[in-house]
Amino acid sequence: MIEIHKIREDFPILKRKVNGYPLVYLDNAATSQTPQPVIDCIVDYYSNYNANIHRGVHTLSQEATDLYEQARMKIQEHFNAKKAHEIIFTSGTTHSINLVANGFSTLLNEGDELIVSALEHHSNIVPWQMLCERTGAILKVIPMNEEGELNLEAYAKLLSEKTKLVFCNHISNALGVINPIEEIIAKAHEVGAAVLIDGAQACPHIKPDVQALDVDFYVASAHKMCGPTGVGMLYGKEEWLTKLPPYQGGGEMIAEVTFEKTTYADLPHKFEAGTPNICGGIAFGAAIDYMNSIGFDNILAYENELLAYGTDKLSQILGLKIYGNSDKKASVISFNIEGIHPYDIGTIVDKLGIAVRTGHHCAQPIMDFFKIPGTVRASFAFYNTKEEVDALVEAVKKAKMMLS
Structure with missing residues (x-):
């Protein structure tokens, strides 16, 4: 069982603000954050x-x-x-x-x-x-x-x-x-x-x-x-x-x-x-x-919850397409919105304090297969919350409204 609020206290960086907003760090597939014991x-x-x-x-x-x-x-x-x-x-x-x-x-x-x-x-x-x-x-x-x-x-x-x-x-x-x-x-x-x-x-x-x-x-x-x-x-x-x-x-x-x-x-x-x-x-x-000390069974179960929650919420945005729809997935959602470059979405959500990755993610052959320039990638860790997923969804909606 993940005690999310207790765990988040272990990560000093999660207390900071970016562009005046609380940091929502969803770039864990690139680099995870570092807890105080480390x-x-x-x-x-x-x-x-x-x-x-x-x-x-x-x-x-x-x-x-x-x-x-x-x-x-x-x-x-x-x-x-x-x-x-x-x-x-x-x-x-x-x-x-x-x-x-x-x-x-x-x-x-x-x-x-x-x-x-x-x-x-x-x-x-x-x-x-x-x-x-x-x-x-x-x-x-x-x-x-x-x-x-x-x-x-x-x-x-x-x-x-x-x-x-x-x-x-x-x-x-x-x-x-x-x-x-x-x-x-x-x-x-x-x-x-x-x-x-x-x-x-x-x-x-x-x-x-x-x-x-x-x-x-x-x-x-x-x-x-x-x-x-x-x-x-x-x-x-x-x-x-x-x-x-x-x-x-x-x-x-x-x-x-x-x-x-x-x-x-x-x-x-x-x-x-x-x-x-x-x-x-x-x-x-x-x-x-x-x-x-947290336990990998606990980590996997909680991250799967975040993945399911985020997939459901993002899928409700009209024109949004998720890439990688296998039944066996880790807590990564890679997506695009029709007619909008992923870099532009990433730039706008950053202004709202949300860190995601955009581009080909050093996996250009995958992007070539899908015939796209890249994706927006939100990657969740065990210290993320459903409230942060909600913030991402609202930010993506705002980016879509601004860029459409």
């Missing part, structure tokens, strides 16, 4: 523990190292990874995907095939295109339908012994559609292909179990999960992380260095060159603690 964790680190990790014998270094590695274990437990060293700290989802793509450049041959879904964020398209350019591999696409759902029959036909890697988001950032990743993973494994799942949009709403999914790689960002920007994680099965070469060279990722030869450190340090975002990693752990 802010306190960041302040505590820089006030009491700030030191480089893994390398120092002095007290501050040892304390910072302990906190950082405890955060890794929190992430391991949250995602149910088998081993802590299967969790690699990165700067975020994009970094995580590029790390894997770079590693596969040593494993692919010309004519090998990769499969991507039509619902991907650019971060899960461009690195693989670059990989194909380097290796001569071929990129194939799982098509989508008008509801924003993937065509799994077409996917099955794309798979073959040439398929080496399949990548797909868990939840579409542009439409909110929840993809059937269990089936996608199982079918890929039948032909011996590895699977990477982009969990950036899923992790704020649900609690993925990477062992139950049997996924090879799973990636996420802290800033979607009430944590800070600039930190995220790559989960990889130990066997795959062992196969992949280091992504970057430098300090921390080495076992021994001479001018003749360098040997690399064991996991996870092999992929964590240089001084990491120590405070970010620790705060990521604190954010996971915070969300788990």
Whole structure:
């Protein structure tokens, strides 16, 4: 059960005003807001523990190292990874995907095939295109339908012994559609292909179990999960992380260095060159603690209420069309009003203190499929209210009246 007023007290930014109106923050799919316990964790680190990790014998270094590695274990437990060293700290989802793509450049041959879904964020398209350019591999696409759902029959036909890697988001950032990743993973494994799942949009709403999914790689960002920007994680099965070469060279990722030869450190340090975002990693752990204290079952149930409520209210506006009408959705409503550019709607509702996202949401192929320049996207979190949804609806009505 969500105690919404108590939860909102944890988020200082929700008390501010924008253009003289109370802030209504509905851009959570881009970045979630940060609760006071996570802010306190960041302040505590820089006030009491700030030191480089893994390398120092002095007290501050040892304390910072302990906190950082405890955060890794929190992430391991949250995602149910088998081993802590299967969790690699990165700067975020994009970094995580590029790390894997770079590693596969040593494993692919010309004519090998990769499969991507039509619902991907650019971060899960461009690195693989670059990989194909380097290796001569071929990129194939799982098509989508008008509801924003993937065509799994077409996917099955794309798979073959040439398929080496399949990548797909868990939840579409542009439409909110929840993809059937269990089936996608199982079918890929039948032909011996590895699977990477982009969990950036899923992790704020649900609690993925990477062992139950049997996924090879799973990636996420802290800033979607009430944590800070600039930190995220790559989960990889130990066997795959062992196969992949280091992504970057430098300090921390080495076992021994001479001018003749360098040997690399064991996991996870092999992929964590240089001084990491120590405070970010620790705060990521604190954010996971915070969300788990509320409970992901509670979060999902409440956000589904907001989604149903918002869908019903917005659907009553004449000329408004919602994109992504799958029965399986997260709390995202992506819409347009006939004859009005989404940017113009976003600009007007901002004047009323309401933050939504407009544009193609770094998912331009989806917009091309629908033959539109972009959408207005309202994305709800567990600290939003039905009153805020009402404010959005009234603001959209006002924008429509002004722009029609």
